[in-house]
Amino acid sequence: MNRHADTVQKQPVTPERVAQVMAHCVATGDFVNFRFIFAPFSPLRNDSTENLDSPKYAYLLPEDTSDPLYLSALEAISKPEILDHVMAQLDRKGPPQYPWQPLLMLADNATRLGKFTMASQAYELLRVRRRIQEQYLELGDEAFRQGNIPRGVLAYRVACGLDYDYAAFPEPLPAVPNYQHTALILHGDFPETLEQSVPLRPEPEFVRTGLVYLAGNAEIAGRLDAFDHETRREILAEWIRSADTDWPAFAARYREALRLAEAYNRRVREIIEKSGPHAVEMALDEETASLPVRAQVLLSGRQADNLEWWQCLKELAASHPAGALFVTRAVVVGNREVLLPCYRGDSPLPAMIGLAENASRETPGHV
Amino acid sequence: MNDTPRETGYVDYVALLGLPPDFKPGDVRRVYRKKMKDLMVEISRAEITEERKNHYLLQIAQLNAAFYILRDRERGEKYLADRKEVMDLEEEWRTHADDPEKSDQLRRRFDQTLRAFLSTYLEELMLEAGRDPECVECSHWDAAHERHASRVLRHYRQRLYQVIHERLPYYDITPPRIDWEERMDVARKTLDFLSEAGQHSVAGGHAS
Numbered sequence: 001m002n003r004h005a006d007t008v009q010k011q012p013v014t015p016e017r018v019a020q021v022m023a024h025c026v027a028t029g030d031f032v033n034f035r036f037i038f039a040p041f042s043p044l045r046n047d048s049t050e051n052l053d054s055p056k057y058a059y060l061l062p063e064d065t066s067d068p069l070y071l072s073a074l075e076a077i078s079k080p081e082i083l084d085h086v087m088a089q090l091d092r093k094g095p096p097q098y099p100w101q102p103l104l105m106l107a108d109n110a111t112r113l114g115k116f117t118m119a120s121q122a123y124e125l126l127r128v129r130r131r132i133q134e135q136y137l138e139l140g141d142e143a144f145r146q147g148n149i150p151r152g153v154l155a156y157r158v159a160c161g162l163d164y165d166y167a168a169f170p171e172p173l174p175a176v177p178n179y180q181h182t183a184l185i186l187h188g189d190f191p192e193t194l195e196q197s198v199p200l201r202p203e204p205e206f207v208r209t210g211l212v213y214l215a216g217n218a219e220i221a222g223r224l225d226a227f228d229h230e231t232r233r234e235i236l237a238e239w240i241r242s243a244d245t246d247w248p249a250f251a252a253r254y255r256e257a258l259r260l261a262e263a264y265n266r267r268v269r270e271i272i273e274k275s276g277p278h279a280v281e282m283a284l285d286e287e288t289a290s291l292p293v294r295a296q297v298l299l300s301g302r303q304a305d306n307l308e309w310w311q312c313l314k315e316l317a318a319s320h321p322a323g324a325l326f327v328t329r330a331v332v333v334g335n336r337e338v339l340l341p342c343y344r345g346d347s348p349l350p351a352m353i354g355l356a357e358n359a360s361r362e363t364p365g366h367v
Numbered sequence: 368m369n370d371t372p373r374e375t376g377y378v379d380y381v382a383l384l385g386l387p388p389d390f391k392p393g394d395v396r397r398v399y400r401k402k403m404k405d406l407m408v409e410i411s412r413a414e415i416t417e418e419r420k421n422h423y424l425l426q427i428a429q430l431n432a433a434f435y436i437l438r439d440r441e442r443g444e445k446y447l448a449d450r451k452e453v454m455d456l457e458e459e460w461r462t463h464a465d466d467p468e469k470s471d472q473l474r475r476r477f478d479q480t481l482r483a484f485l486s487t488y489l490e491e492l493m494l495e496a497g498r499d500p501e502c503v504e505c506s507h508w509d510a511a512h513e514r515h516a517s518r519v520l521r522h523y524r525q526r527l528y529q530v531i532h533e534r535l536p537y538y539d540i541t542p543p544r545i546d547w548e549e550r551m552d553v554a555r556k557t558l559d560f561l562s563e564a565g566q567h568s569v570a571g572g573h574a575s
Binding site: 085094095096097098099100103104108111112114125126127128131132135136139150151154155158165166167169172208212218219222 | 416522539547550551
């Protein structure tokens with residue numbers, strides 16, 4: 001087969017091209033590509049058979065060479081002490097020694113771009129990750145003391161984003177949120193009484209649980225114990241609002257689900273008062289009996305009414321993590337277990353985040 | 368424990384139990400029982416949060432491991448010899464850090480020995496200690512503890528590895544010269560940028 005037309009003759013890799021590729025990685029906060037530059041099969045190595053001019057490596061080069069981040073990275077990398085070191089590493093056999101300055105720039109850019117797993121890996125390699133994380137937490141505490149809750153929450157969220165999971169197997173990795181899993185743990189035990197239900201726990205305990213759940217790190221969330229309860233409640237509300245772009249849409253669905261659950265609740269109470277609990281199954285019409293499942297469908301955001309409660313919880317936790325804090329497991333007519341909206345009527349928190357019309361609701365939305 | 372900076376990370380079970388250098392197996396048993404009893408009293412009085420649960424689980428596992436390793440003379444001596452070997456290797460690597468060829472060899476050997484030391488004495492033997500009848504009797508350790516502890520211990524082992532790693536000579540990157548005041552300004556500016564860009568672009572606090 002003649003593949004001559006596809007074959008591109010490899011040109012010697014010049015320091016300028018190496019600088020361009022590296023500047024692109026730094027500007028985009030791409031730690032994976034940064035490490036790839038130094039890999040034994042990297043197209044930037046003259047002794048590698050891989051060719052940088054091949055179309056498959058086009059992603060290594062910048063599309064926009066006028067981007068200020070790219071230009072500032074290029075200027076820093078083009079300094080002789082850095083570029084000479086990089087070229088020496090590319091000519092060397094064996095594990096490379098990365099230059100620290102571009103790596104630090106890369107980590108900072110990745111943080112600004114919200115690429116926290118990239119940033120944390122770069123900071124970890126620089127052995128400064130924990131101290132950088134601590135700086136963000138200090139800035140967060142400072143903002144909370146000044147009453148600037150949004151800035152404080154932002155600082156804490158950045159710090160959580162830079163977290164590392166040392167228990168990851170086989171090697172430590174950046175910690176990533178796994179709300180689908182943690183939400184299941186949160187609702188692992190069926191609430192036999194109202195008090196056992198997660199959203200109906202005493203408010204200080206609920207706020208603490210919510211912060212630990214959202215932060216994904218009990219130690220970081222534990223720092224917030226230094227603030228009074230009102231501040232921590234505001235922090236939780238701000239965290240919920242700011243971490244979820246679609247929260248208002250979810251809140252609207254939640255309120256609708258709550259109306260359905262309450263309509264079901266009312267009808268069940270009427271039947272119990274009139275004929276006793278044994279009559280509920282017989283007396284309930286089909287339309288009312290379907291209300292809890294319809295509420296569950298609204299919460300999960302999926303148009304499937306045959307999902308189990310835990311499937312709905314995982315869907316909910318993946319799309320709106322904080323939503324899992326305001327639901328409970330319940331058994332409804334037909335002995336079916338479903339997920340229903342639920343919150344404390346005496347807590348101002350649901351109204352603060354748009355789940356309740358007002359804060360003085362008497363009855364929690366619980367079946 | 369009052370480790371010197373060079374000893375930090377190489378868990379010292381003798382110091383953990385507060386034993387003198389010439390301790391006898393009888394001392395190990397007596398001190399272990401007293402410390403475990405005190406810890407159990409403390410746990411029964413504390414409000415158990417997720418954070419404290421992990422902390423206490425680790426403390427129980429550490430005491431169990433210290434007792435299990437040191438009460439057996441042969442196992443205890445091997446532990447002390449392995450600990451000394453890995454600390455000596457670190458020292459040797461440090462002294463040859465400027466010699467690239469030798470340094471690389473020593474680093475690999477040290478890393479291998481360190482990983483073996485940590486996984487043996489901070490994970491395997493800790494879990495094994497939890498199945499020892501005497502440890503079970505004193506600490507009420509059971510299968511549920513072991514299930515939960517395996518993640519806690521892996522985290523603990525890797526954390527200590529990082530603590531040791533962070534003080535070693537740089538080999539995978541050029542030694543950074545960080546101005547921490549400037550870093551604080553960078554963090555402030557990053558927060559300003561993210562605030563202006565709209566927090567939603569931070570993608571939920573955990574992203575990428």
